[in-house]
Amino acid sequence: MRLAARMQKLAPYLFAELDRKKREAQERGLDVISLTIGDPDLPTPAGIVEAGQRALAEPANHRYPAYAGSQAFRAAAARWMKRRYNVELDPEREIVALIGTKEGIFHLPFALMDPGDVALVPDPGYPVYSIATRLIGGEVHWLPLREENGFLPDLAGIPGEVARRARVLWVNYPNNPTAAVADEGFFRRTVEFCRQRGILLAVDSAYSEIAFDDYRAPTALQIPGGKDIAVEFHSLSKTYSMCGWRVGFAAGCPEVISALARLKSNMDSGVFGAVQQAAVAAMDAWPAHLPEVVDVYRRRRDALVEELRRAGLDPPNPRATFYIWLKIPGGDDTAFAAELVEKTGVLVAPGSGFGPSGKGFVRMSLTVPEDRLREAGRRMGEFLSRK
Structure with a gap:
């Protein structure tokens, strides 16, 4: 079946591709910690x-x-x-x-x-x-x-x-x-x-x-x-x-x-x-539930930033959103993300998926529990220590 020419402009959606990589890692038996999509794990009030x-x-x-x-x-x-x-x-x-x-x-x-x-x-x-x-x-x-x-x-x-x-x-x-x-x-x-x-x-x-x-x-x-x-x-x-x-x-x-x-x-x-x-x-x-929600993300932010700094990285301490935008060593964010999930089960979003200037960064979402964020940070530290 011939598709419209405009479909040539439509690459697979970034987060659909990351979902596919998550499934592949899970099928290999890895304990996957996905820090990719910004999908809150907290329930609707x-x-x-x-x-x-x-x-x-x-x-x-x-x-x-x-x-x-x-x-x-x-x-x-x-x-x-x-x-x-x-x-x-x-x-x-x-x-x-x-x-x-x-x-x-x-x-x-x-x-x-x-x-x-x-x-x-x-x-x-x-x-x-x-x-x-x-x-x-x-x-x-x-x-x-x-x-x-x-x-x-x-x-x-x-x-x-x-x-x-x-x-x-x-x-x-x-x-x-x-x-x-x-x-x-x-x-x-x-x-x-x-x-x-x-x-x-x-x-x-x-x-x-x-x-x-x-x-x-x-x-x-x-x-x-x-x-x-x-x-x-x-x-x-x-x-x-x-x-x-x-x-x-x-x-x-x-x-x-x-x-x-x-x-x-x-x-x-x-x-x-x-x-x-x-x-x-x-x-x-609004804003009845908001302080509690923001406090959860603030604690998660602090936990992940602490673990990343312990791993020798230099993450920012963001004032908003539930993301960490992290500059990674080596500059090849796509290769870094692929190797990270293969070796550790930690899945992050390559910065270049958000545009050319995202090269050299990865995005990490805070939409998983604090203990899993700390574990992700520890795994990244071990991964970097072996490189």
Whole structure:
């Protein structure tokens, strides 16, 4: 069967490949500690689960949901944005429900870009930004995130011709995979950069609530003029341990929100109503469970950093997300990760899977219990001592 030419642009998804390597290692009898995908092992809080269970029994939820999200869901998202950021949003015009933010991020280029248009994409970054751009025939212009610049993009270094053709600038702070953070000043500069050039600022805020040491993530929508030029993606997956529920929302520029909703109405049938009701319970309960969750990840961060330093490595002590972005000896992250899992059963994500500038790094997720993180660190130490 002949497949579409666009499939040639679609390599196997990074985390699907890592899942395959995990299965292969387990089949060889290894005790695998997978620190790859950011899938929280903590359960969804009981009150959210109970709200979802009650909603399952409601016959109204057995029918098609509203395409853009129920009024109750969008109103809850607006209330959450007001409480969290003091940002006023119109739930009808400035919010759309998503089947998880991955779906919305993937669909945005289809609503915004034509073939030949440019997307400004962080490197390293979440792979979906570049994958979706290429599938619609757009061009990716990488914005290297360098350690010496705090893993922030150098907007002044973007060539003028590239900026003139750009339709969207992707930013993601707190950042995946580097765990870097940005302050309000960064968002002010970025909003102004996009406003002057007519570029949409697309902000992936999936990790906004997983923050330590008094860091509090800002939003582009609180910057004057931000709602005119920015769309922000908020996920319930990380904050509420709801990855499997598949729910989130996009908020911001009404014109883009309307276009995204129109596109989605032709491509999917919305978020299951019971899931939306559980999400309403989650957002309205915020931040009740959050300190406990953040404390778990903080203890895990400290444990893994301690073991890695004991192994002679120099990991950062991130202020947000549940990732460690680790520079590895030798510089070949793909070979390092392959040998590490083969010799020790510890599986990490090669940095080059997130973009060319990820070479020489690996990403380690804190979504396994503390004792397993310490064991992973010890195994890495033994592995390095034998090299």
